[in-house]
Amino acid sequence: MTRRTALVIGSGIGGIACAIRLQSLGFDTRIVEQLDDVGGRAYVRRAQGFTFDMGPTVLTVPHFIEELFTLQRDLAMLDAPDFPPAVLGDGQRVRSGISGGPNTSRYLDIVPVLPFYRIYFDDGSFFDYDADPANVRAQIARLAPEDLDGYERFHEAARAIFQRGFLELGYTYFGSLGSMLGVVPDLLKLGAVQPLFSLISKYFKSDKMRQVFSFEPLLIGGNPLKVPAIYAMIHFVEKTWGVHFAMGGTGALVKALVRKFEELGGTVQLGAQVAKIDVEKRGRKRVATGVTLASGERLTADLVVSNADYATTYLKLVDKAHRRINRDAVVKFRKQSMSLMVIYFGYEMRDGDPDLRHHNIILGPRYEELLTDIFERKILADDFSQYLHIPTFTDPTLAPPDHHAAYTLIPVPNTLGEIDWATIGDAFADKVLRFLEERGYIPDLGKRLVYRSFVTPDYFEQTLGAYAGNGFGVEPRLTQTAFFRPHNRSEDITNLYLVGQGTQPGGGTPSVMMSAKMTAREIARDFAIDRRIVAGMPG
Incomplete structure (x- = not known):
């Protein structure tokens, strides 16, 4: 046959x-x-x-x-x-x-990474995010004790959304409007159709905790201010499987x-x-x-x-x-997702370096306004947030001996904005690396840098064929x-x-x-x- x-x-x-x-x-x-x-x-x-x-x-x-x-x-x-x-x-x-x-x-x-992320705030404090309930509560108690009770209530809400939205409906193919209408009442009851940031804000009073428990959709191209609260299930996806x-x-x-x-x-x-x-x-x-x-x-x-x-x-x-x-x-x-500038760099190790982790989220001084600049206004602001990835903490073979391989990823507007990346890309990459040096994340990075390259939204559009240079599709x-x-x-x-x-x-x-x-x-x-x-x- x-x-x-x-x-x-x-x-x-x-x-x-x-x-x-x-x-x-x-x-x-x-x-x-x-x-x-x-x-x-x-x-x-x-x-x-x-x-x-x-x-x-x-x-x-x-x-x-x-x-x-x-x-x-x-x-x-x-x-x-x-x-x-x-x-x-x-x-x-x-x-x-x-x-x-x-x-x-x-x-x-495949090996586990702990903590999942170290989340740095603009004032230099940080939150180590993982699946250990005792550790999470200790982190909240240290940074925002007023949110301990709110976390317990959020935890239960996220569990319910995870159960219905991921375990029960995750593989549902919504090929017809009727297939979706049947589940809407349940999602409404769970509060899963409101914006995620709105849901988070009901449980947390601290700006820091609101950022910690809402940033994850950015890793899949979503604006925490607009993505539906069903994405609170990401918290439980990571908690369940790491x-x-x-x-x-x-x-x-x-x-x-x-x-x-x-x-x-x-x-x-x-x-x-x-x-x-x-x-x-x-x-x-x-x-x-x-x-x-x-x-x-x-x-x-x-x-x-x-x-x-x-x-x-x-x-x-x-x-x-x-x-x-x-x-x-x-x-x-x-609407297309935001795009990215990603800077790939290699640098020399040094004893006494700050205690970075495999995955580092470095948040800027603004959160909601910066998200609006990126997703809605499509302008490149003076400030930025970034995801600093240093995999050589887990796998040293990715770099020559006594060196780290790293990349830092900055969410930026897609190419439906009016940013000329061919003109500003190099200077913006320098600005980001200088920030890591001057803020003490990687001291003397300029002197220790042995390799640097980057991609901008133009790469996503021209090389990868992503419409409007989107980083994550629709x-x-x-x-x-x-x-x-x-x-x-x-x-x-x-x-x-x-x-x-x-x-x-x-x-x-x-x-x-x-x-x-x-x-x-x-x-x-x-x-x-x-x-x-x-x-x-x-x-």
């Missing part, structure tokens, strides 16, 4: 995860990637003995990774429990250092997933930029039949999955004559959540599917893995694949 074929555009984590699932569903699958290596936003930069993850660095929900490494050819496991009882523990696995399951461990090592790091960097995870995909029989074609998705009219239907590469080569397949940016997929890869739902005006109307806000978020199955074109941060359920490494499973389930349904038999279970 001839096996069906599938093409996946883009080798981001969501694309690779979907390709693995398609291969296990019985499709001969090929990934086409425009860059010279895999990873997409998780591309790796190497220079002067330093290894820099260019994109995501925070791993959560390690059993999602374990599930991918468990899949086999013609063993899709689509009907296996999404959250088996064995992974719903009390967090002891995190504190005991068990991150990767047995199948993951055949491919790479924050982890792949030894060798996120790039090592990407390479391991590609190895798994190729072991299943899949293929990867690098340097293969897609010029268009080929569509054929069949009666009243429009059907995806493959892709045409920029080189002129045409690749045919029974289905196409785009891991490219949602807006770019429709605006640049699909002829507008084939788009009745995702028309130009509709696609451009959706912005997660209430009007762009669940059914209102771009759909994983194209409404316009049969056999065209989307996967990744721009689709349901949203951005972030665990979410794009969830997106891959949701998309694979829709494909199995559309192609009438008996998921029970494919999963190795009797019909």
Whole structure:
């Protein structure tokens, strides 16, 4: 029997995860990637003995990774429990250092990171954020004792949102308005549709605690002032499964997933930029039949999955004559997430350096106003906040001996603003590094610096093909959540599917893995694949 074929555009984590699932569903699958290596936003930069993850660095929900490494050819496991009882523990696995399951461990090592984040405030004080209830309460008592009672009430609210929004609804594909309307009453009852910052402000009086418990959506492109309070579940996602790091960097995870995909029989074609998705009219239907590469080569397949940016997929890869739902005006109307400036740098170690951590959040003097500048006004303010990532505290092999590899990430407006990054980028990078030196985070950094490079929103737009230079796809806000978020199955074109941060359920490494499973389930349904038999279970 001839096996069906599938093409996946883009080798981001969501694309690779979907390709693995398609291969296990019985499709001969090929990934086409425009860059010279895999990873997409998780591309790796190497220079002067330093290894820099260019994109995501925070791993959560390690059993999602374990599930991918468990899949086999013609063993899709689509009907296996999404959250088996064995992974719903009390967090002891995190504190005991068990991150990767047995199948993951055949491919790479994943280790826990504690604290999850050290959050620095502008006055120099800090909060070590982790899953230990006693430690969290001690941190609050030290910085804002008036918020201890509020934390207990927030904790219970977040638990309820996590239970309903993540464990029960996380894998729900909202393909119709009716599928969403059925859950709205529950979300209203939980207070999960109001802005997250509004929910947080009900429980915390201190500005510091409001920032500590609302900043996390920024890591997936969300504005805490606008993102719905259902994202309070991130607190419990991290509390339940911890924050982890792949030894060798996120790039090592990407390479391991590609190895798994190729072991299943899949293929990867690098340097293969897609010029268009080929569509054929069949009666009243429009059907995806493959892709045409920029080189002129045409690749045919029974289905196409785009891991490219949602807006770019429709605006640049699909002829507008084939788009009745995702028309130009509709696609451009959706709000895009903010963008990023990321500075990659290597520096010499020194005894007596300040006690930084693997993940450091350095907040500026303003919070709400700065968020408004970035997301709404789209202006580059004089002040900034940043995420300073120093993975060599966990994995020294990422830098030459006696050196640290680091990157610092600054949320900035996307390119729908009027910022000329080609003109100001270099000076802004200097300003950020000078801040780290002058504020004492890395003393004498200028003298110790041995490597520096950076990317701006122009990189996201021009190299990664992200519309408006967005860093995280479509912005997660209430009007762009669940059914209102771009759909994983194209409404316009049969056999065209989307996967990744721009689709349901949203951005972030665990979410794009969830997106891959949701998309694979829709494909199995559309192609009438008996998921029970494919999963190795009797019909």
